[in-house]
Amino acid sequence: MSDAASPQPLGRLARPRLYEQLVEQLLGYIESARLQPGDLLPAERDLAERLGVSRATLAQALVALEVLGVIDVQHGTGAVLRHRASVASVIKGLREHRSRLPDIVEARSTLEVKLAALAAERRTDADLAAIDAALSAMQAEIDDGDRGAHGDELFHQAVTAAAHSPVMAQLMAFIGEMVLETRLESLAQPGRPEQSLASHRGIADAIRARDAAAAAAAMQRHIELVSDVALLK
Incomplete structure (x- = not known):
């Protein structure tokens, strides 16, 4: 019989936080809609309905993107895309910011x-x-x-x-x-x-x-x- 060590059990993967899931969905929308820097995102009410979340939750996810410079949230206008970023880079930035x-x-x-x-x-x-x-x-x-x-x-x-x-x-x-x-x-x-x-x-x-x-x-x-x-x- 082989004396090879038994494989180590796999650890449970951490479940992505809600705001990370929302950020990923928002970036996916930006990509699929082919938005360019300077373009306006849909109104918060419309985005919240599409994503199936409350406007308050969506607003905080938008602020997370604002903090990282992906969008600019302007009062009376809405969220304007500043630059297109990859999901991986944004999630990494959010986790570093949280820490x-x-x-x-x-x-x-x-x-x-x-x-x-x-x-x-x-x-x-x-x-x-x-x-x-x-x-x-x-x-x-x-x-x-x-x-x-x-x-x-x-x-x-x-x-x-x-x-x-x-x-x-x-x-x-x-x-x-x-x-x-x-x-x-x-x-x-x-x-x-x-x-x-x-x-x-x-x-x-x-x-x-x-x-x-x-x-x-x-x-x-x-x-x-x-x-x-x-x-x-």
Whole structure:
């Protein structure tokens, strides 16, 4: 009899996540429809019906493609193809992005919590005006049916500026692109723009009151809120 070792049992293959399946289907549609960069994808309602998923689920899959630069989601227009990408490269990019999320949250907690505390101690009237303008911009975007991503970005930039810490501002600029990724994904979730805006107002109130401890605590709660991205779990 042969003494050859018995073959090892095959491990169970991990089931693709729903958003990965959706991304694959969306890329398949782009290929079959022969869409070219600059072409508009069908409306979310039509796409959701074709794929048999809710619009909320589809919206998060579209944001995943937006983060990777495959499409550009424009308010009032829809999803526009930026470039055609292979399924393998996109899935690889999404998995790498998902694995980075804890590191991004850790960096934000380290930097932005301290920046909020410093802003409460060092802010000027001009800094407060910039923070209030950012809140108003985000409110206007949400009222218009948008996600509020630009106002969100302006708010965090205003808090960073109010801290008057050039080195920490440079560190925030370094992680800016990664923060933008999580911002888009977070704000795409139902009800999140309004929650994020309310959270911003709490941070602003603490900065206005010159309460460094409250500002730090409010920023930490905010980061925990916006880092809860269902799509990437």
